[in-house]
Amino acid sequence: MNFSHLRYLGLCGLDIKTIPDSIYSLRKLEILKLMNCGKLYSLPKNLTRLQNLRHLVLSGCDSLSHMCPDIHKLCELRTLSVYIVKSEKGHSLAELCHLNLGGKLSIKGLENVGGVCEAQDANLKGKDDLRELSLSWDNCGETNSVAGEEVLEALQPHSNLKRLDIIGYGGSHLPTWMGNSSALNSLVSLQLLLCKNCRQLPSLGRLPFLRKLEIRSMDYVRYIDEYESYDGVEAKPFPSLEELRVLFLPNMERLLKRETTGMFPSLSMLMINKCPKLQLPCLPRLTYLFVLECKNELLRSISNLNGLNQLHLRGSEVSYFPEGTMNSMTSLASLQISYFSELKELPSDITKLTALSHLSIDHCGKLECLPEQGFEGLSSLRHLTISRCESLRSLPEGVSQLTSLQSLTMEFCPALMKRCSEGTGEDWHKIAHIPSVILKGSD
Template sequence: MPSSLGLSQLQIKDRRNFKSLELQSFSSLAISTIQSCDKLKSLEMPSSLGLSRLEISDRRNLKSLELQSFSSLAILTIRSCDELTSLELPSSPGLSQLEIEYCDNFTSLELQSAPRLSQLEIRHCQNLISLELPSSPHLSRLQISFCCNLKSLELPSSPGLSQLEIEYCDNFTSLELQSAPRLSQLEIRHCQNLITLELPLSSHPSRLQISFCCNLKSLELPSSPGLSQLEIEYCDNFTSLELQSAPRLSQVQIRHCQNLTFLKEVSLPSLEKLSLSTVRKEVFIMFVSASSSLESLFIDNIDDMVSPPEELLQHLSTLHNLKCSGLATSPHWIGSLTSLSESEISDSPDLTCLELPSSLCLSSLKVNYCPNLTCLKLQPYPCLSSLKIGKCPKLASFEVASLPCLEELSLGGVGAKLLSKLVSVFTSSSLKSLYIWEIHDMRSLPKDLLQHLSTLQTLHILKCSRLETLSHWIGSLISLRELGVHECHQLTSLPEEMRSLRNLQELYLCDSLILRIRCSVTTDGNWSRIAHIPHIHFFDDQGLKFKPWIGSFTSVMDLHICDCAELTSRSEEMHSLKSLPTLKNFHCWNLLEDAKRKHFKFKNRESHAWCRFHQYRETFQVNYFVTDASVAGSKQNTR
C-alpha cells in the first residue's frame, strides 16, 4: 500500500489466502482491524504509523507479535490467535487499554513501559503461567479469567488500581500486591488452589468477594476502614477469618463455609444486612453479637439451630426484614422482633404447620417452597399489604379472620380449593393486584371472587394448564387496568364482557394455543372484544395470523407482537395497521430483516417501526416471586 493513500481506518477481514501485509508510513492511519486472515504470517507496522487503535483477531498461524513503539496507540485488542505465544511491547506511552483473549498457547507478555495503562483484560489464555507487570500508576482495572495454568500474580505499586478480578484460574496460588491504596473492589472466584490471602496494609477495599476457592483456609484483613461489603461462598476448607477493624462494613454474606470456626471478635456498628447459609452456629452468634443496627437477616441451615439464643434477641430488635430457610417448626421467637415488617419463609421441607405470633406488625409475607406444609395460621395483621404463597402443594388449611389492608396477593403451586378459601379474607376496598400461577386443577376462576375484587387493577394468570375460560363476570371489574394471560394452553376464548372493561389499558396474551387458533380462523369474534384496549402485547404466538380487519383496532396506541411470521412490510395486514388513527408504536420481532428499521407513515403521525430483540421472558416478567429464572422477577416496562 503506497503511503500516498490518506488512510485513517483500515479493515481486513476474511482473507483466507492473504499471506503478508506491509504498511508503509501512513501518518493518518488511526484505526486498524485485521480479522480472519488464516495464512497471514508476516505483519510489519513501522513506528511512524499514527495508530490509536489496533485489533488483531482470528489469525490462526500467527506465532509471535512484535510491535514498534507507537506513541499514539491507545487501545490494543488481540483475540483468537491460537498459535500466538508471546507479545512484546516496547515503550507504549499512550497505551490505555489492552485486551488479550482466546489465545490458547499464549505464555508471555512483556510490557516494558506503559505509564498510561488503565485497563488490562486477559481471558482464556490457558498456557499463561505467570504475569509480571511494570509500574502502571494509572492502572485502574485488571481482569484475569480462564487462565487455568496461571500460578501467581505480582503487582508492583499500583496507586490507581480500583478493581481487580481473578476467576477460573485453577492453579492460582499467590497474589502479591505491594501497594494498592485505591483498591475498592477485589473479586476472586473459582481459584481452587488458593490457600491464603493477605492484603497489604495500604489496601482498603470496599467490596471483597471470594467464592469457590475450595482450598482457601484463612483470610486476614488488616484495618479495613472502607470495607462495606464482604462475601465468602463455597469455600469448603475455609476455617479462619480475622477482621481487625471494619467500622463501615454494612453487608456480610457467608454461604457454604461449614468449617469456619475461628472468628476474631470485632465490633461491626454499621452492619445492616447479614446472610448466612450452611455455616456453624458460632458464626451466627459472632456476627449477630457484633452488630447493633442489623436490619435484614437471612439464615439457612445453621447447624441444628431451632431458634437463636435468647441473649441474642436484643441484637435483632432493629430487624425489618427476616428470611428463614430450613425450618422444621414455626419460628415463635420472631414474636420479640418488634420492628419486623417483612418476612419470608422458604425451602423448608420439614415444616408442616406455620403459625406466626400476633405481636408482629407485618406488611409483607412470603411463604414458598414448603412441600409438606399443610396448615398456615395468620393473625389479622392490620398492616399486611402483600401476601405471596407458592410451591406449597399440600397446603389445604388457611386460617385468618381478615386481612383488611391486603393490596397484593400472589398464589401459585397450590390447589384450586385454596384460592376459593382465600376469597373470604379479602375486603372489596383493598385488593389491587392478583397473580395466579401454576394452579393446574383450576378450569375457571372461582365464582365467589367477583364481589371481593371491585378495586382490582392488575390481574395476571400464568401457566394454569387446565384453564378453559375467563369467567363472564370479569366484565364487572370496572377498575381493572392491566390483564395478562400467559401460557394457559387450554384457554378457548375471551368473554364477550371484555368489551365492558373501559379502563383496561394493558392486555398481555402469551402462548395461549387454542385461543390463538380460534382467533386465526374466525372473522371477528375474539379480536373485536379487545379492539378498544390501547396497549396490546402478543408474545410467543408464532402461529398468529392477522386478518385485514385488524384495522378495526381503532383505539390501540401500542401494539407488540413477537414472531408473527406472516406479517411483512408489504402484507395487507401492514396496510391496515398503517391506517389506524391512534397507533403510535408498533413492535414486531420478525420484522427485523424485513423492515430494516424503516419508517412507516401512520395516519396520525410518522412513527418508527422498530423490532424486539429479546424474548418475552426477558422483556416482561410477572412479579410472583418464585425464583425460577425463566419466569420470575418484576415486570419491566415494554413500551
C-alpha cells in the same frame, strides 16, 4: 511503568486461579478488590507482605477456598468481606482477633472451628464497626450439633450490627443472644437459611428495629416466634417488620404460636413458598403477598387479608379455589394466577374486585372458563393478560362492558385466540373496544 506506588487495584471477571506473585511489589497498596473471578481458588500465600493493605474486598469469587495464612499480620486491615476458616495453622478463626474490621464480613467454613475458645478469640463482640455479618457452615448441619451451638453462642456480634445471616447451622437451638433485644438492638435484617436441625426460633419478635426477615429450609420450625407473653401496646411482636419471607418450611403452622391483634403492625410484604401447613392471620397492613405452591388451607386464610394491593399465586395442584377466597379484597389492584396445573375455573368472587386494574392468568392448562356472571363488575380493570391456557375457549360477555380496559394480551391460547380474531372470531365483538389487543403464538 512503575506501579510500586499504586494504592488501589481492582480485578474484575478475570479467568485466573490465583493472583500472580507480582502483586507483592505493590508495597503501597491500600485497596484490593477481586470481583467475579469465578475460578480464583486461593489468595497469595504471602499477601501479608502488603502491610499497608486496609481494604480487601472479595465478591463473586465462588471458587475461593483458601485465604492467605496469618491474616492477623495485616494489622491495618479495616475491611475483609470474606474469611474462610480452615483447620490448618494460620487459618483459624482466632486470626481475626485483633483486626479492627468494619463494614461487611462473611465467615465461611465454620465447621472447621476447633472449639469454643477459638470462636471467642475471633472477638466479634468487640468489632463495633461491623454492620453486616454472615456466618456459614458448608455441610448444612451435618456437624456435631452441640459443638455447633457452643461455637455460635461464642460468636455474638456487637450490638451495632445491622444485618445478620446464619447459613447451614447444625444446632437444634439458636443462641440466647439472638432473642435478646439489647444484644441485637440495631438489627434491621436477619436471614436464617438451611438450619436443618433447628427445633424452634428465639423471640425474634422482640427485636425493635428488625425490618426484613427470611427463614428458609428449616424442617422442624412450626412458628417464627414461640414467645407467648406479648402484652400491652409497647410489646407488640415484630413492631418494625416490613418484609417477611418464609420458604421451604414443611411444618410451619402459624406465624406466631400465640397470635394477637397487635402483631406485625408494619408488615407490608409477605412471600411464602412450600409451607403446606401454614395458615395466615389477619394482617391489616399487608399490601403484597406472593405465594408459591399454595394449598387449600392457605388459600382459605388469605380471605383475612382485606388490605392487599398485590396478590401473586403461583404453582398449585388445586382444582378449585375455596369459597370466599377473595370476597373481602376490596383494595386488590393486581392479581396474578400462574402455574395452576389442575385449576378448572377461577373463584366466582373475583368479579367483586372492583379496584382490580391488572389481571394475569398464565400456565393454567385446564382452565376452561372465566366467571360468566358479573365479569362486568371489574370496572377498574385496565390490563388483562391470558397466557398458556390451552383449554380456555371463550371470554365472558361482560368483557364488552369493561370500558376501562386498555390492553388485552393473549399468548398461546389457540382456541380462545381463534374466537377473538379480528373480523372473523365469534368473540371479536367483546374486545373490539379495547385500544390494544395483542395475540401471540397460534400453536
